[in-house]
Amino acid sequence: MLDAHGPPSLKSLAAALGLSAATVSRVLSGQAERYRISRATRDRILAQAASSGLVVNHLARSLRLQRTLSIGLVIPDISNPFFAMLAREVERSARRHGYSVLIADSEEDPAVEAQALALMQQRHVDGLILAPVGTPAAVASLSALGARPCVLIDRLLPELALPAITSDHRAGAALAVAHLIERGHTRIACVQGSPGTFANDERVAGWRGALSEARLPAGPELVVGGGYSIDAGRRAARALLQRAERPTAVVALGNLLALGVLQAVHEARLAVPADLSLIGFDDQPWASVVDPPLTLIEQPIEQLGREALALLLERIGGDAAPAARRTLPVRLIERASVRDLRSGDRPLPPARSPQGTP
Amino acid sequence: MLDAHGPPSLKSLAAALGLSAATVSRVLSGQAERYRISRATRDRILAQAASSGLVVNHLARSLRLQRTLSIGLVIPDISNPFFAMLAREVERSARRHGYSVLIADSEEDPAVEAQALALMQQRHVDGLILAPVGTPAAVASLSALGARPCVLIDRLLPELALPAITSDHRAGAALAVAHLIERGHTRIACVQGSPGTFANDERVAGWRGALSEARLPAGPELVVGGGYSIDAGRRAARALLQRAERPTAVVALGNLLALGVLQAVHEARLAVPADLSLIGFDDQPWASVVDPPLTLIEQPIEQLGREALALLLERIGGDAAPAARRTLPVRLIERASVRDLRSGDRPLPPARSPQGTP
DNA sequence: TTGTAAGCGTTATCAC
DNA sequence: GTGATAACGCTTACAA
Numbered sequence: 001m002l003d004a005h006g007p008p009s010l011k012s013l014a015a016a017l018g019l020s021a022a023t024v025s026r027v028l029s030g031q032a033e034r035y036r037i038s039r040a041t042r043d044r045i046l047a048q049a050a051s052s053g054l055v056v057n058h059l060a061r062s063l064r065l066q067r068t069l070s071i072g073l074v075i076p077d078i079s080n081p082f083f084a085m086l087a088r089e090v091e092r093s094a095r096r097h098g099y100s101v102l103i104a105d106s107e108e109d110p111a112v113e114a115q116a117l118a119l120m121q122q123r124h125v126d127g128l129i130l131a132p133v134g135t136p137a138a139v140a141s142l143s144a145l146g147a148r149p150c151v152l153i154d155r156l157l158p159e160l161a162l163p164a165i166t167s168d169h170r171a172g173a174a175l176a177v178a179h180l181i182e183r184g185h186t187r188i189a190c191v192q193g194s195p196g197t198f199a200n201d202e203r204v205a206g207w208r209g210a211l212s213e214a215r216l217p218a219g220p221e222l223v224v225g226g227g228y229s230i231d232a233g234r235r236a237a238r239a240l241l242q243r244a245e246r247p248t249a250v251v252a253l254g255n256l257l258a259l260g261v262l263q264a265v266h267e268a269r270l271a272v273p274a275d276l277s278l279i280g281f282d283d284q285p286w287a288s289v290v291d292p293p294l295t296l297i298e299q300p301i302e303q304l305g306r307e308a309l310a311l312l313l314e315r316i317g318g319d320a321a322p323a324a325r326r327t328l329p330v331r332l333i334e335r336a337s338v339r340d341l342r343s344g345d346r347p348l349p350p351a352r353s354p355q356g357t358p
Numbered sequence: 359m360l361d362a363h364g365p366p367s368l369k370s371l372a373a374a375l376g377l378s379a380a381t382v383s384r385v386l387s388g389q390a391e392r393y394r395i396s397r398a399t400r401d402r403i404l405a406q407a408a409s410s411g412l413v414v415n416h417l418a419r420s421l422r423l424q425r426t427l428s429i430g431l432v433i434p435d436i437s438n439p440f441f442a443m444l445a446r447e448v449e450r451s452a453r454r455h456g457y458s459v460l461i462a463d464s465e466e467d468p469a470v471e472a473q474a475l476a477l478m479q480q481r482h483v484d485g486l487i488l489a490p491v492g493t494p495a496a497v498a499s500l501s502a503l504g505a506r507p508c509v510l511i512d513r514l515l516p517e518l519a520l521p522a523i524t525s526d527h528r529a530g531a532a533l534a535v536a537h538l539i540e541r542g543h544t545r546i547a548c549v550q551g552s553p554g555t556f557a558n559d560e561r562v563a564g565w566r567g568a569l570s571e572a573r574l575p576a577g578p579e580l581v582v583g584g585g586y587s588i589d590a591g592r593r594a595a596r597a598l599l600q601r602a603e604r605p606t607a608v609v610a611l612g613n614l615l616a617l618g619v620l621q622a623v624h625e626a627r628l629a630v631p632a633d634l635s636l637i638g639f640d641d642q643p644w645a646s647v648v649d650p651p652l653t654l655i656e657q658p659i660e661q662l663g664r665e666a667l668a669l670l671l672e673r674i675g676g677d678a679a680p681a682a683r684r685t686l687p688v689r690l691i692e693r694a695s696v697r698d699l700r701s702g703d704r705p706l707p708p709a710r711s712p713q714g715t716p
Numbered sequence: 717t718t719g720t721a722a723g724c725g726t727t728a729t730c731a732c
Numbered sequence: 733g734t735g736a737t738a739a740c741g742c743t744t745a746c747a748a
Contacts, residue, residue, distance in 0.1 A: 020735045058480040060725030063417045084442035103461045122416040262647040285588045289620040291649030418741035
């Protein structure tokens with residue numbers, strides 16, 4: 001029987017067995033045969049470890065080994081479904097590779113982000129997955145991170161040569177605009193997220209590019225909003241709806257933004273798509289049962305998470321390949337939030353398509 | 359200038375300054391005056407620390423101090439909006455108190471949960487917030503956790519005397535049923551989550567209790583489903599809709615379940631509330647713009663998170679008060695997913711109420 | 717006012 | 733085959 005005080009440690013187990021800590025360590029870290037530990041000793045240790053409920057102290061181990069088998073995940077808003085799904089995927093993949101995840105919410109605030117990054121450094125995470133806030137201040141604090149492996153996700157920092165996994169934001173927005181133009185829309189606004197943020201600016205660029213190419217208006221008066229919250233979306237849409245020359249369609253550059261737009265439209269006793277067509281971003285469980293089912297641009301969230309982790313582990317493994325940047329393709333899921341303005345060329349989309357595009 | 363190799367540590371800084379590590383440590387941990395360090399020395403250290411970008415090694419500190427200033431958060435599904443919001447709140451509160459959060463997703467699986475708990479123990483988190491899977495196996499693995507402070511959230515384990523913060527699941531379900539009965543419903547089904555789980559079983563009990571009290575049927579044939587996923591909700595609702603004697607109303611005992619029910623109803627080319635009334639759980643941004651806006655039971659998620667953390671910190675602080683159990687009140691938000699079956703006694707609820715109860 | 721030294725629980729190196 | 737020892741980077745008696 002071991003001493004009941006404190007949790008059983010490698011050391012206490014060694015004492016109880018009359019062995020040295022070294023031997024116990026060798027067995028427990030699976031190096032038994034490499035060190036030619038006798039079968040008898042090995043079994044004795046293993047048995048005692050199991051029966052005493054030994055827990056090796058990971059702190060001590062990390063201190064000695066100079067690696068913690070943990071990674072940091074810093075995202076702007078855990079409660080945003082997009083990041084929540086990302087977090088889940090990252091955590092699962094990490095766990096499957098033996099890593100644990102220290103999580104921090106930067107609240108889309110450079111100061112908080114800087115603080116989070118400092119913390120991660122203090123805690124000696126082996127690597128970092130970061131959806132950066134993206135302002136110059138944030139970039140500066142990032143450069144202070146030292147050589148710790150870091151991969152960016154969803155957003156990238158062109159100023160910094162860091163590996164990044166993002167979806168093709170620009171193509172996504174362009175796809176949305178093209179879909180609207182095809183259906184006869186000519187006055188297409190966009191509700192943006194946080195300007196200065198890579199994902200947002202890329203999407204705005206995609207929106208503008210597609211419109212310009214079609215020789216349609218894409219002036220700044222058609223870009224409204226700021227911030228990725230549902231409230232920001234609602235406020236932006238309200239403003240849009242009060243305009244004398246109301247757009248016939250709007251692209252919401254974030255999942256919560258589309259919800260905000262819907263709320264504003266409902267508030268105004270108007271309807272989508274009768275009074276305003278809407279295309280959102282990110283497929284979510286609710287997107288197909290919302291009123292009306294939402295046409296949107298889908299990002300491969302799970303893939304983003306998995307690839308970010310895979311890339312990070314490569315770099316942690318010392319594979320210092322040149323900072324890869326991978327852009328994942330997006331697709332448009334057609335539901336029922338876009339009105340076809342052409343005079344009967346085509347039927348309206350089906351009223352319901354709860355499963356997404358079949 | 360410090361040696362450029364490796365990150366500046368307390369030790370290297372001491373060397374660079376020709377001081378002992380002890381002195382530097384004392385200054386850096388704010389004990390300068392307690393040890394009567396000279397102003398000059400103190401300033402020299404502080405200046406050098408700032409300019410060299412010193413990061414104290416938290417591992418070493420934790421090992422020495424026997425506390426990590428970190429807590430573990432183990433939840434069944436980060437991507438479920440309920441838990442995502444909970445996670446955000448816990449992380450924020452923790453951060454504000456100087457703690458960081460190690461997160462793990464138990465995937466609603468006892469084995470994974472056990473693994474996660476073991477991990478948290480290895481990593482020496484100072485305490486644990488857990489939404490337990492709740493099966494006997496899981497309970498057993500929990501008891502093996504040792505004396506580490508732990509507070510349960512959302513679900514509690516009656517077998518274990520652990521402090522817990524939950525919302526009043528039972529009253530919530532009863533509230534929903536009462537609301538339906540008041541509007542003339544007599545055949546009221548429920549779509550449950552994971553049986554055996556505290557929150558679920560309490561809700562089912564609340565549903566049954568309210569029905570029995572009103573002398574309405576509450577047999578097992580009216581309880582369908584299993585699992586909290588959207589798919590589980592859809593499948594359960596499908597089965598319900600095919601019944602000869604279809605219920606007029608259903609209470610979905612989880613936020614994603616309500617979405618699944620909506621999807622199934624839409625699939626069947628039926629409508630809520632015309633063909634089936636629906637009450638869900640958890641207010642979410644999408645709940646007010648779904649078709650129709652969802653009447654539901656709202657839980658005080660932020661409060662759950664904050665109080666769980668507060669309670670945990672108390673216990674970490676050594677306050678071994680008897681395992682408190684706090685039950686937070688819920689409320690019903692009336693929107694438009696319930697049909698009034700009484701012959702014109704009352705008008706239907708407003709078609710839209712995007713903001714919840716005004 | 718500051719330094720010395722022991723120790724937190726591991727693991728790698730060298731010795732036997 | 734196994735043990736002693738040093739080191740990982742920090743904090744805190746105890747000395748000076």
